[in-house]
Amino acid sequence: MEEKKVTIKLKRHLWEDERADRRRQNRLITMIVALMLVAGSLGFIVGRMEGIGNTQVETISHKRTKLERMQNIMNHKWYFSSMIDEVDQKMMDKAYYGMTSFEEDKHTSYMSQEEVELFTSHIDMGFVGIGVQYSEDNGSFVVQKVFKDSPAEKAGVLAGDVFIKVDGVSLEGLTSEEISKMVKGMKGTVVSIEFLRQGNPIIIDITRDEVNNTxxxxxxxxxxxxxxxxxxxxxxxxxxxxxxxxxxxxxxxxxxxxxxxxxxxxxxxxxxxxxxxxxxxxxxxxxxxxxxxxxxxxxxxxxxxxxxxxxxxxxxxxxxxxxxxxxxxxxxxxxxxxxxxxxxxxxxxxxTEYFEDGSAxxxxxxxxxxxxxxxxxxxxxxxxxxxVKLHDYFYLKVPNLEESSSYEVDSVSDYAKVAQYALDYLGYQVLRKDGYFDVYFKDTLNQYKLEHNLETDGILNRKTLDSIISSVRKNINSDKKNDAQLMKAMEIIDGL
The missing domain is CATH 3.90.226.10 (2-enoyl-CoA Hydratase; Chain A, domain 1)
Structure with a gap:
């Protein structure tokens, strides 16, 4: 849980020659040593400079010399240093990561600029687009949700509308990700989408805007x-x-x-x-x-x-x-x-405290x-x-199957295990759910493929697994009766 954000300044330095590198390197090392001392302190800094004797000065000097030597070795003697872009900055980032990593607190961490952007977008769930959620249904993409005050709602898009074209381009054969990229765009630009509504095609022009969908x-x-x-x-x-x-x-x-x-x-x-x-x-x-x-x-x-x-x-x-x-x-x-x-x-x-270079x-x-x-x-x-528990499928970690990978009879994989649990949830007869791909699972897989217009070759590949997972999402989202926890909530509401 996050409190109000504060911004503090930290200038990012770039090294253009060896002399400048050395000078700026010392400044950064001084900062690291200071932060290390703060991180290792058991009390609070109260603003007094008393009590810093020769022993502490010698300790700081020793740590500084050690860090200087290590950074010099990594910069000039390490074999891979010339192969890494901005190696100095990456070393500094690693120092920051290490300084903030403690087993006692996994929620404290340094974040690079890229990680900050991902972190913020994950919480706000914001983007520039039209403000709908859709799902795949036998090759068609159907609007499931239209978010309040979104560009889509203002333009008249309704749940149940089926995507046909975007800016005149047919969506046949495209993936969900490809359609999403076509629909999203720059704020203020217009996207023309053709939908199928109750069997009739309609074209709606929608002005893209910032959308929050939390x-x-x-x-x-x-x-x-x-x-x-x-x-x-x-x-x-x-x-x-x-x-x-x-x-x-x-x-x-x-x-x-x-x-x-x-x-x-x-x-x-x-x-x-x-x-x-x-x-x-x-x-x-x-x-x-x-x-x-x-x-x-x-x-x-x-x-x-x-x-x-x-x-x-x-x-x-x-x-x-x-x-x-x-x-x-x-x-x-x-x-x-x-x-x-x-x-x-x-x-x-x-x-979260943000630094001037975008990190935090x-x-x-x-x-x-x-x-x-x-x-x-x-x-x-x-x-x-x-x-109330859901089906065991919902407690599995779904791995990412590479486009070039596939599995067939007499193989063992987590992908087969996920597919087995998913097909079991969908009501197919699955005799084992341990990831072993036997001839019986091949028959079940082919049955699913036949019903979903996929080649019945008995092979589990990326396209097939994505289709199975999509079917599970559609099943639980389209019919609330498949959500055991929600059904129990409704029973309680009704006093049953």
């Missing part, structure tokens, strides 16, 4: 709303508010909040979201610092939800800010029930507890009130 909501039935929160990004408070207002207008009496696979996000956003559910000045989170100081986070008075009952879905990937919200509502919103699986158990808060340091500042003082690290995660 939440999505709709009515499951006339009384029950469903709100899915993917991440606690910078705009999630606003996004959830829009969906909750819409659900209220549609007559919501009960609400299911889906926090499965939500890894957390920003601390201030957590408070924004909790404020939609609780009265103003309600305690949401306690931050406890190493010196014993406690900071409390309170709601802001933007309550929207007055539902009779709330069911929150959690799983093993529900973490950090998502766990805070689950516990806060469980403890303070009447008739709140947790359904699913034990959560991840991340009970610490991080702050993400470090732990405190631990958090629920309003009642529960620390999830002590529990190893939050236990649901009602435990």
């Amino acid at each position: 939440a999505y909501g709709y009515m499951l039935d006339e009384d029950t709303g469903y709100l899915e929160i993917y991440s606690f990004g910078s705009e999630t408070g606003k996004e959830t508010g829009v969906y909750l207002e819409d659900l209220n207008q549609k007559g919501m009496k009960n609400l299911i909040i889906d926090l499965r696979d939500n890894g957390g996000g920003y601390l201030n956003t957590l408070v924004d979201v909790a404020s939609h559910f609780l009265q103003e000045d309600t305690l949401v989170i306690k931050q406890v610092y190493s010196n014993g100081h406690v900071e409390n986070g309170y709601t802001k008075g933007n309550r929207i939800v007055y539902a009779d009952r709330i069911v929150i879905l959690i799983n093993h990937q529900t973490a950090s800010a998502a766990e805070v919200l689950a516990l806060s509502l469980k403890e303070q919103y009447p008739n709140t029930i947790l359904v699913g699986e034990k959560s991840y158990g991340k009970g610490t808060v991080q702050t 340091l993400k470090y732990t500042t405190s631990k958090w507890t629920s309003p009642n003082g529960i620390w999830v690290n002590d529990l190893g995660g939050i236990e649901p009130d009602v435990a």
Whole structure:
């Protein structure tokens, strides 16, 4: 979970000749030594220079000489140094990585500029596009979700529309990734998309814009709303508010909040979201610092939800800010029930400080507890009130199968194992699920291929595995009855 970001300056140096390299090298080494001393300190720096005697000066000098020698060797004697671009900067990055790597805290880390960009985009889930989510269905790409206030919604795109062409180019035979690249583009540009709606082709011109898609909501039935929160990004408070207002207008009496696979996000956003559910000045989170100081986070008075009952879905990937919200509502919103699986158990808060060169340091500042003082690290995660598991397929790590690789009878692989579990979930007869590719699995695989217009050659390749995985996603997304955890939540809502 992230606190407010702070920017500090650190100038990146470039070396143009040996003399300049040496001079700037010394500056960087001095900085490393200073940071190493801070990292190794057991107390706080209080701004006094007393007590630094000759022994400490000699120690610093020794460390500096050692680092100078090591960097000089790596720069000028190491065989591979001439083969690596910006080797100096990469060595410095490795020093930063090492300085911030501790077994005691896997959530503190140095991030390069590229990693910072990935980290931020992962939390905010933002991009420039039209704001839809679609899935493949027997070679066609069907819109599943149209996000609120998105360019697509404003232009009139509806769930169920089928992609036909983008800017006049047929999408037949293209992959989902290829279509995504065609739809996305520069902010303010127009993309012309031809859809098939109820059997009739329509062309819609959509102006691309920035899209945030960290939440999505709709009515499951006339009384029950469903709100899915993917991440606690910078705009999630606003996004959830829009969906909750819409659900209220549609007559919501009960609400299911889906926090499965939500890894957390920003601390201030957590408070924004909790404020939609609780009265103003309600305690949401306690931050406890190493010196014993406690900071409390309170709601802001933007309550929207007055539902009779709330069911929150959690799983093993529900973490950090998502766990805070689950516990806060469980403890303070009447008739709140947790359904699913034990959560991840991340009970610490991080702050990210950005440097002028685009890199950053993400470090732990405190631990958090629920309003009642529960620390999830002590529990190893939050236990649901009602435990419900999904099919075993959903607990497998899906490996990336290379385009050139394939598997057939009498082979063993994790790819076959994933395919076996997936086909079992889809209702096919699978006699073994250990990754061994026998003749019986070949027959099952060919049955799937025949039904999905794939060559029945008895071979598991990238195209086949992608198709199987896509079928699983379509199955659980298109028919909520296939989601055992959601079905249990609806049973609880209905009082069964």
